[in-house]
Amino acid sequence: MIDCLPHTHLLRHRISRGLDLAGCHVDLTIDQRVDHIGISAAAARLAEELVAAHIGCERRLVRVAALSPSGRPVATVQGRGATISVSVSHVGGLFGAAVCGTAGVGLDIVDPAEAGPALDAWFTPDELTLFPDGDGLLRARLWAAKEAAFKAAGLDDGFRPRRVAIGQLDTAGYHWTVRSRHHRVCGRGLFMQLDGPLVAIAVADAVTPLHLPDRELLT
Numbered sequence: 001m002i003d004c005l006p007h008t009h010l011l012r013h014r015i016s017r018g019l020d021l022a023g024c025h026v027d028l029t030i031d032q033r034v035d036h037i038g039i040s041a042a043a044a045r046l047a048e049e050l051v052a053a054h055i056g057c058e059r060r061l062v063r064v065a066a067l068s069p070s071g072r073p074v075a076t077v078q079g080r081g082a083t084i085s086v087s088v089s090h091v092g093g094l095f096g097a098a099v100c101g102t103a104g105v106g107l108d109i110v111d112p113a114e115a116g117p118a119l120d121a122w123f124t125p126d127e128l129t130l131f132p133d134g135d136g137l138l139r140a141r142l143w144a145a146k147e148a149a150f151k152a153a154g155l156d157d158g159f160r161p162r163r164v165a166i167g168q169l170d171t172a173g174y175h176w177t178v179r180s181r182h183h184r185v186c187g188r189g190l191f192m193q194l195d196g197p198l199v200a201i202a203v204a205d206a207v208t209p210l211h212l213p214d215r216e217l218l219t
Ligand SMILES: CC(C)(COP(=O)(O)OP(=O)(O)OC[C@H]1O[C@@H](n2cnc3c(N)ncnc32)[C@H](O)[C@@H]1OP(=O)(O)O)[C@@H](O)C(=O)NCCC(=O)NCCS
Pocket: 039, 040, 041, 043, 066, 069, 070, 071, 072, 073, 087, 088, 089, 090, 091, 107, 108, 109, 147, 150, 151, 152, 154, 155, 156, 157, 158, 159
């Protein structure tokens, strides 16, 4: 664990990007906490703002709330489920939201200072062969990629990091596969490096139902 970096990074200003990832358009905004609102609420309000802008409706008509019991965020417009995928993440004083109208989207913000060797227990044998890395950010990249992929898969299952496999990883992006008991979902992702935190964005591009022998391989 690297202990010397601050756990809260300040952005000079809000960062908003429109990204093209594997043929999908993703709107992404990263901002920092204002004191009077909790970080989860701030992230949900930001996601509502992005959904409203994306579909072109009034901001007050949109709600983003956690689906129970998984906790996956979903958007409604005037009380009806919206066909747009949303994802949020927060770390330290930072929070972000991403929306995509054509694929499941996942966002994860990781503070590299918190991505220590304890995470190695959650990496697959193939992922462990990537160590040691050149710039010391591999753990943060792998972890952020796994969490973003899990969110993009939208399986409403518990997060089991070893069932999220990251491949073809470099400093710019990655491919991913998430397996649950009934499905395999795969997709692509990319990274953005802020002043300190690392941001991973993922989109899902295929869901495959698993047959019984495949399911039995999952323990
Ligand atoms: C998804 C998860 C790994 C993210 O944790 P994290 O990286 O520490 O935190 P982040 O700030 O990056 O992301 C948190 C956001 O992820 C989202 N999230 C939570 N569960 C999610 C899921 N199943 N799918 C997609 N997004 C999810 C929420 O919007 C959450 O925001 P909130 O805390 O303000 O409600 C963690 O929330 C988790 O393990 N969720 C699964 C919960 C579970 O096992 N539920 C029961 C089984 S169905």
